Amino acid sequence: MPVRVLRPALWIALPVVTVLTMAGVGDPVTETIRYLITWLLTVLVPGVLIWRVLAGGRSVPQDLGFGAVIGICWQLLVWATCTGLGVPSLQWVLALGFYAVFFAVPALRRRVTWQPGPGWWQPAMAVLLLLAVVRTVVGLLRAWPLPPIAFDRHQDFWYQLGLIQMLKHDITPPDPSVLGEPLIYHWFANASMAGQSVMANVEPSHILMHQWQITFVISLVLAGWAAGEALTGKTWVGAVAGLLTGVFPATLQLATTPVVEASPAQGVQGPTGALAALVMLGLVGPVVQILRKQTTRGTWPAMILMTALATGTKPTVLPIFLAGAVVVGVYSWVRERRPPWRIVVLGLLAAGFFLAATSSLVGSTGGSRIQFLAALRAQPFYASVSGDRSFPATGGWVLPTLATGEPRLLLFVGTLLVYYLLINSARLLALLGTTTSRARGDPAYWWLAGCVAAGTCITLVFSHTGYSEYHFVRTVTGLGVVGAVAVASTLVDETTRWRPVLVAGLAGILTALLIRLLWFPGPDGPPTVGRVIVALVVPFQVLAVVGLVVVFLTRRRSRSLVFLQVIVLVVAAGLPNQVAVFSSNLYHSASDRLVVGNRNDRVYLTENEQQAMIWLGENARPGDVAVSNVFCMPPRFYTYCKADAFWTSGLSGVQQYLGAWAYAPKNLEATQNKTSFLTQPSPWPDRLQESLDAVRRPTPALLTKLRQENGVDWLIADLRAGPVSPALDRLAAPVYSNPDVRIYRLR
Template identity: 30%
Template sequence: MADSLALVEPAAPAPAPQPDRRTARSIGSAVAAVLPWAVLLAALPAAWWYTDVPAGDVLRYAAYWSLALLLPGTLVHRAVRGGRGNLPEDLGYGAATGLLLELGAWIVAAATGQQHLLRWWPVPLVLAFAVVPRLRRNWRVGPRRPLPLAWHWSMAAVLLLVLLWAVAQWRLVPLPPVNHTYYQDLLYHLSLVQELTRDLPFQLPQMAGEPLRYHYLSDAHMAAGSMITGIPPATVLLRLWLAPVAIITVLVTAGLARDLSGRGWAGPLAGAAAGLGMPVAVNSAIADGAFAFSFSSPSQTYVLPLLVLLGGICVDAVRGRPLGVAWALLPALGLACAGSKSSALPPLIAGVGVALLATWWQRRRVPWPVLATLLCLVAPMGVGYLLFAGGGAGTLSPQAFAFLHAMPQYRETIGAGAGVRGGGLLPFGLARAGAAGWLLTFALLGWWLLVQLPRLIGMLILTGPRRADPAPWLLSGAILAGAGGIWTLHHPSLSQVYFWLDVLPFGAVLSVWLLTLVRPSWPVAVCAALLGVASYLVVPLMARPAATMAGWAGVLGRSYLRLAVLLLLAALIAVGVHALLGRRRPDGGGRRRLVAVALAGITAALLSASVARGVDGAVRYVQVAPGRPASVALPSTVTAAEMRAALWLDEHSADDDVVATNVHCRPVPTTAHCDARAYWVTGLGGHRTVIESWGYTDAALAANGRRGLGYVRQDPPDPDRFALNERIFRSPTAADLDRLRAEYRVRWLFADTRAGAVSPELAGLAHVRLVSGSVIVYELR
């Protein structure tokens, strides 16, 4: 009975369930991984707001990037190439793909005149991914390739530093209207952004009726962003577009580095080297400022995420990996790159060509995937030349050592007195130089190669077992082609430098890949990296010498010595730390391992010194940049009143209205052979003009050097048009006004008394609509 009773006694209360420690750790890790991205996502709109972007514009632009670029691009990239296995890389690659998709939607809208529908272009695509069963899986991350927690924090830190660099640029360039001298290229791009909101065929806004031939797809991105959000084009150009595109570039570069190396930590390091790195000059007086991103050249920055994405697909293709439908991305991205920056595609094509030759030589048979990749790039480059070539792209000519024109060491010595001469196979000064001049030239070339070692040292991969892999051949070929372009081609504005700037991410990836192959221990890498940082922060800045060959030769000698000491110390510290830790590989054959450790130390020191210089430059800009521009009107300054008049014209006129203006030059007064790069009437005014500034026309560039004048000071390319335009303001007649209406469809006159005399009789022939400072805006009756 007792046993029976015991059976029916109430059971003892079960112990309280213990929380699953693994679940708790998983949640904690997830929170820790999300936190740095939350900081970044908060910092970006805060940076825009801090630099005077209205809160409404910030919210609209954030929604635009999220819904019109990130979302559709991520879905398409996952469908075409598969997911990355983690959200940050998925979004990075997806955003780059979104930029490509946006160009397709924009060109359809421009061709059909349906720009008002452009904001809805992602809707049918997103609906397809929601409705079609085979596409629904692309809403998920897919097979997991998780990233270490340190990756999230280090990558977010790199991107915050990139954002800091962007803030440094923004603080130097206020939003209009304000008294300010804008860099002329920014105003030129602003005029193109305005033009690309119109229908095809596009016209040169500075000379209505002339076809627009330029690599303008970066401006198309900004035009699309402005039309979709309703944000003024000037705000998009001068603030909003830069940081997201730079961030995406770093993310895609990091993904490529991880794919090649198989190491998670390679991603943030490659991203930092690509997005923040600069040449390692050891504070020499001879310092090259090559930086991958450029605020003043939107086309340079915009093309980078597209180019790195294309480079990654090319790597898969030349390795013989099946691409499937991703083959379609090769010509599409190739055309997008050709239309964004004319210098972007040739180095990559050269790299694929090198990979083709290397693979054929090693295997003694035609590598068909590599050949197919090459053809997929050559075809869009040809199409791009037909569609976009112009505006300076056609003025390249062969000239060895042309980049010397960028160096004061040449200009102040053997290049003194060369003027604007550009012809010949050698620069004017070098062609007449003696032995000392040639010695200085080769010393400068050698110095340039040395300070670029953070981008070049990765090519040493080809000396090891990886030389059987086509990928390092591709990247090395692209890097060499970029360096070759800068030193063997001539452009009157030294624009051949972009061949080099476009391949800097590939150089960063290759150098970091080399570091992962050497496999240094963390103490070795950290100590060498600290040395690199110290070399920039501690070594004193070298004084500039007298502008003589002897003075510059002395600086070169001391500069070579400084860099040699850095490389030697990096190698010795790496070997010393390795020896102290007793790190010896059982198969490593001591001497070969020590050489590898020394190489790792040199590479780590170079990369850290390169990044330290870029970060310090951004910090210094933020510290010294003015919080608000001074209200000073100098001859080269466009006044706030002038800007307000131009903005008023943009707001109160129809999209296709044409304007006649007497503003052509910088400074503003119109004089013979002035610097014809004003561009603020078409940029801020937002309309085509009869003739505004002509400094970047094909005719002006082709005339560079004529009568000893640079291309920006050449005569107007259409003298009759220019003469008619000037008569309207100085001695107007009803007949000339009728001719303006009939030939150019002019409706508005934008007269600036700072540019030249304005006849009082004009008020009797046209209706005065606005007076703002020195500007009078007339509407034709």
């Protein structure tokens, strides 16, 4: 098929395949079309035009990738303006007004020109986007059926959904689970979804769970491509970077177990962490121009916009960015023999935005602390071998197992540390940019290496009450692999001998395949330190031996060729697992194998519970408040139950008098690094007692107090959560009932 025919055919296939595959997992066709058009017109296209005017024009792929990120800044500005004025429905007017102004101004209109590129880049990009979309649908969306299907969805999903519901109407949102408490959280991703929900007329739950995931992975591929191309100026590097960020992310898993997270930075229950990885890639655009002294008049405004976006995305981004600035600042000062003021400004910009956000946008960090190697608690076999079942962020300054000083446990901790570094080795290869002759003179590679090292190391010294220290390394998920590919490209020149490189890649793939097929599934019997070493480390040692053999047998070895072989070997070794996971998900999807919720999982919700909250959301008005007996998952309340039932506010969008309190700052701080935040007593015991009494032992005086003094409009009584008084039928107005939930209107 001629390229001139193939190119449009692939671009047409992208939206068609997206709509059809999403219809297969429950998304209405018209809903998907509305959402994709909304994202295209309010995020991608404006972002491309803004980036092109400010700092773009180097290539279309770069404009698309960095535009996909800066377009979120524009969309958030539109959302904040219209929502702050109390007219969210006017977002389309402002969004379309952008085009009228842009094309009415000749100076702006003249910037809409495109630099020609290689003829293959468009088909290649279309294929990558198709693969990324299909992988996301069959591997992620299919596993998360839309409400009200009974399912065991992670509690964080309901928390994120509740924020979106609040942000549809308010730019200074309250905590949806605790009436009168301000929301201290990094909610920019949620605000973007809230704006898109209003503009596309799509349910927030559908956007969070399915629709946003598609546009995110498209943006991830585009941004990965743009970052790789911006670092090297080579289109092929961009294509490989896009492949390894959004389609087959370079996480190195060799044996089938233990399973290593293989998702390209995605998580339905964690859109803030996903957006952080995307923003980190977007920052490459202006940072590279500033570090290389290639700025235009708009580079610094673009830098400020992206830094502002990073501020409310995740509290991991700016510390990582600042660490990279410190590393490249020291390097540039030594090399240039004078203060690198442009880098000083970069650091001050990041530090200033971060400090400004600490009071309102950081959030979820209460109870966290410095604890060396605390992240290893979440690594395979930790509790079973060490016997340490302490809660995260509790104990001394070091991991309790390490503090024992017992040689056996020290060896075990060392094994887990090595394993952590090995599974992230493809990203850590970006650090080679500070050692290779062609890259180490470029400050961009020093900044990138500093960011990757910071994300990897902060994870090991920080302890979060919910293991969220891992968001630091996830933030550099895409950046690290882009850096590794870029470093590899600097090792290639006209004298490069490709046969040894291809042999290294083939050896990596074959070794990984054999290990995957022949390696035993895990420790045979109770795990011991020796068995754990065999299960976790020995597969990587086998790969290392194969790599040494390949390098040793290579004639006329040079340092550059050896580094190139190592990068290719490691990246190639990660592909078999990625392809196997993709193939398995594709097969299960094609064979219509149903995904069934686990009724025994504590976060399982019935269809009746979800349907009741959907009804409430459809009948409540903005500003309404509800009281309920739902605080914990599973629903039945008892002292020290896990208070993370955010689904009442999430599905209904109705402010709770008191709902789940697990993530409230007061609750996180109350742990005092001694207990789990999930099982803390409520910081609002009076509200808790009133809520329980309103459902179990209602009196006219109590219901009148809730209605008149606290502004409560609705009462939610979940029969799975505990007893419900028959007197409610007399004291309040019954408006909804099903086998699991009753809803009343307070008189």
